[in-house]
Amino acid sequence: MTATTTHTSTLDGKRALITGASGALGNAIARRLARDGATVLLHANSRPEAVEQLADSIRAAGGTAECLVFDLRSDEAASAACARLLEAGPVQIIVNNAGVHDDAVLPGMRAEQWHKVIDISLNGFFRVTQPLLLPMLRTRWGRILNISSVAALTGNKGQVNYAAAKGALNSATKALSLEVAARGVTVNAIAPGIIASPMADAVFDPAVIKQMVPVQRAGTPEEVAALAGFLAGPEAAYITGQVISVNGGMI
Numbered sequence: 001m002t003a004t005t006t007h008t009s010t011l012d013g014k015r016a017l018i019t020g021a022s023g024a025l026g027n028a029i030a031r032r033l034a035r036d037g038a039t040v041l042l043h044a045n046s047r048p049e050a051v052e053q054l055a056d057s058i059r060a061a062g063g064t065a066e067c068l069v070f071d072l073r074s075d076e077a078a079s080a081a082c083a084r085l086l087e088a089g090p091v092q093i094i095v096n097n098a099g100v101h102d103d104a105v106l107p108g109m110r111a112e113q114w115h116k117v118i119d120i121s122l123n124g125f126f127r128v129t130q131p132l133l134l135p136m137l138r139t140r141w142g143r144i145l146n147i148s149s150v151a152a153l154t155g156n157k158g159q160v161n162y163a164a165a166k167g168a169l170n171s172a173t174k175a176l177s178l179e180v181a182a183r184g185v186t187v188n189a190i191a192p193g194i195i196a197s198p199m200a201d202a203v204f205d206p207a208v209i210k211q212m213v214p215v216q217r218a219g220t221p222e223e224v225a226a227l228a229g230f231l232a233g234p235e236a237a238y239i240t241g242q243v244i245s246v247n248g249g250m251i
Contacts, residue, residue: 009037010233015091019043019072019128020098022050024197025147028221029095030054032229034063038093041085043128045098072098073119078127090135093232093250096125097147099165101199114161125172132138133180142185143232146173147224150193150247166191170243177241186240188231194245195219208223214249 016033020026021042031054034040038060042051048069055065068085070077072211085091099121102113125146136142151159152166170189177187194209196218212218224246230236231244245251 002139010091010198010235011036011038014038014093015041015085015089016093016095016232017041017043017068017085017091017128017132018095018097019124021054022047024199024221025098025192025195025224026095026097026143027054029097029228030065031058032062032222032225033093033095033232034058034065036229037065038232041066041068043070043072043081043098045069045071059089072124072127073116075127078124079131082128082131086132086135090139091132092136092139092141094129094136095134095145095147095228096129096169097145097234098124099147099149099162101159101162103162105158106160109110111160114130115160118165118168121162122168122172125169129176136185137183139179140184142180142183142186143236144173144176144180144185145228146170146187146189147233148173148189148191148243150191150245153191153243153245154251160169166175173243174241181240184237186231186236188236188240189243190224190227190231191243191245191247192224193219193245193250195221195224195246197221202204212250217248219246 016038018026018030021030022044030040044051051067058065070081146169149166151163173189
């Protein structure tokens with residue numbers, strides 16, 4: 001008996017692209033969707049070895065995984081990668097998770113910091129979702145999940161670029177959901193708060209987290225992945241156009 005048979009395989013036969021799967025959040029979401037029966041397509045750019053290890057781990061647990069390495073900042077690279085993906089059939093689940101921080105207060109922010117953060121989070125969403133959308137719509141079933149942030153909802157000092165990118169992603173989520181709702185495709189955003197990861201651990205000490213978060217701890221990547229798994233599944237067919245927070249009661 002494989003690991004996947006111990007859990008309801010609600011996503012059997014579905015292919016799921018997770019961008020930024022080399023990070024803590026992408027890793028957890030990929031594992032959850034694989035556990036639910038999806039073939040996971042793991043994207044990375046700067047850390048290809050991380051997704052290779054993740055794919056090996058998913059396969060060892062009885063799941064199915066493939067790796068894709070390309071730069072989300074390149075129209076040409078993203079277009080070529082999506083064309084290769086579609087050769088094997090439609091991708092019915094897209095998790096736009098890739099994103100970067102490059103923090104600075106706005107008076108001291110360099111143009112490159114602004115453009116890089118916007119380009120990966122917002123333009124990256126367009127570069128993979130747009131070419132994969134029509135084949136998805138033809139199947140009359142699909143799930144698009146955009147990973148946003150509490151920073152888009154409350155703002156955060158030093159993150160005008162990041163808040164702008166994620167806020168635009170929230171608006172794109174709502175608009176796209178209206179375009180595709182009649183075709184059985186849902187579009188939702190997940191807005192995590194402080195989630196335990198090497199990046200967050202370097203920024204927030206436990207005392208600060210206790211003060212900021214009503215439940216007095218950081219969330220786990222698996223708690224975000226649990227929501228992603230639900231929204232990607234058949235039971236969430238009537239939920240679309242929503243920005244759902246996973247933040248321990250911060251707002």
